[in-house]
Amino acid sequence: MTTLPATDASRVPARESSRVLAVTRLHFVRRLGLLVVPLIITVVVVLVTIVIQIAIQRAMAATPEDFAPGARMNPAVAWAQSGYFIALGVSTVATAFPLAASLGTTRRDFALGTTLAHLLASLYITAVFVALLGIELVTDHWFGGFYVFDVDLLGAGDPVRFVATVFVGSLLCFSIGSVFGASWLRFGPRGPLAISLGTALVLAGGVLLAVPSFGALAEAFRPWWVAVAAVALIALSIGGTFAFLRRASAR
Amino acid sequence: MSIAIEITDLHRRYGSTTALDGVSFAVEENTVCGLLGRNGAGKTTLMAHIAGQERPSGGAVRVFGHDPVDDATVLSQTSFIRDDQRYPDDFRLSHLLSIAPAFHRRWDAGLAASLVSDFRLPTKLAIKKMSRGQASAVAIVVGLASRAPLTIFDEPYLGLDATARQVFYDRLLEDYAEHPRTILLSTHLIDEMEPLLERVVVLDRGRVRLDCDVDEARASAFAVAGTTRAVQAFVADRRTLSTHVIGGLMTATVDGPADDRVREDADHAGVELSSVSLQQVVAAVGSDSDSHAGAGAALTAAVAADPEGARS
């Protein structure tokens, strides 16, 4: 046969075999879904919110000062993205895993690479939101007192709370989606069903336990509890994703 | 030469079904090995184990000396695009070609581009929307251009017309000659692909029935033809792999090499000998007639009872 040397395949150094970044790039290959669509959703929500608020202002014939507190409670822009990000979380895991497996990736590298992709996407949307918040504040609320990003849910204009909420919130949506996607890969339709039921049970149990001490809890409640809970939930979801992927079928 | 793939007593059960039942064989590095067998014999399952995508129920798989499951070193050198490969929605060939090099360090973009053009593949169409033949061609492009040290093709010719298949064989041989690697491919088109293969492993019902060089496989059996009576006499004390009787004429595939003794006996019995194609050997191995020594006798009885067109 030919005189080329046989490949001594086992001597490839470990770091050369890591495919974490390759997986991340795989997710971003379809830039449209991951980057452009959230941008479009955001812009559309901004426009729609402004239009609605114009209508309300006219109907109420109120001054901007009276109008502000109510408008501040509008969380539309936050919720609009959540659904989409959860869906993206599911699809990035469920549809990319079979291909990544065929291209030669370990499950660990896939989970890491996907998590990294979610982190980057969350950073991206946070940057977009920060930029738009900046514009909102600078233009005196879109030249007419319209509150889109400067809302209570997102920290009422406080940049630190804003960034934290948007980033953690996005990552949470991605992570929840990805654990559902991974459970589907592992157990088929029963996977997401089991998670939903399990979550419902845990929540119900938690509420039942908390009811007696509701008053005390409300007193002691601090906003950062939400942050901690969100981060814990993210960690749990990512862990769950890893766990489900370990034995998921690559078909 | 070192061993690329080593399978030892591999078992795989799915619930109550046994897909692989004690499979053992080895494939040397830098050879082209064909995995043959009927549908459901366990070929795809076996390849999935070799690609580290399935865990054995029992036994061991070693690729380049390591257990391939979740082993980054082995997996980074493996390419296994299945015949039912799933792609993300809206994923196009152009996307695949742009991302594949990140996974396969030896990726040759020039080879990929020329293959895409040879197969006339649309780069802007979602792969999910491609025809069966186009999807197969995509798998071939990735498999060949990856230059992965272990490249596995799962029935790569499905949906391809004869011209496209010849393109595949030619390009495979061409690239394999310049860049040797270990290639494992499963196929039903045995005679067509025989010139590509160096080694064959035949699976039937989850077990290895044949594991040898192509030349050895073809020399492991021969065909005999003649009148039913003459052939019966000839195969009386021999192991037949398959028989075919129509009226007073009979052919049989007989186990064993066509040595001088066989030739003498054939002369005496007045039957004609011929060599068998690889397809015939494999088909005989996969046939349901589980023949033992002396099957000729049982066959004689069956044919005597129904001389008209008894086919087994």
Add this chain to the structure above:
Amino acid sequence: MFDESGPIFVQLADQIERRVLDGTYPEDEQVASTNEFAAFHRINPATAGKAVNLLVDRGILYKRRGVGMFVAPGARERLSEQRRAAFAAEYVRPLIREAAALGIDLPTLVTLIEQERS
């Protein structure tokens, strides 16, 4: 180009020998490389390699490092000898058998041969 009559590498070796015999591959001249044979006949390079090795063993071809495969000097003569030795078994015996099966006696057979030769 190859059929079921035997291993592909043997058939390829036969073909190359025939070309050496009829002068298509002159002695001490280069023949195609293993890969070229493989590509031309659309077979696995290992198979082509087996054919070439067989011919090297038989002293029909030799390898010049870094250059390629060449026809060995005296290969034609060697092949002629080998084939002459096998001629009787490969060609004469079947001829006699067939003639016998058709009832052609020896004088008739000789006449036929002489007719064909002219």
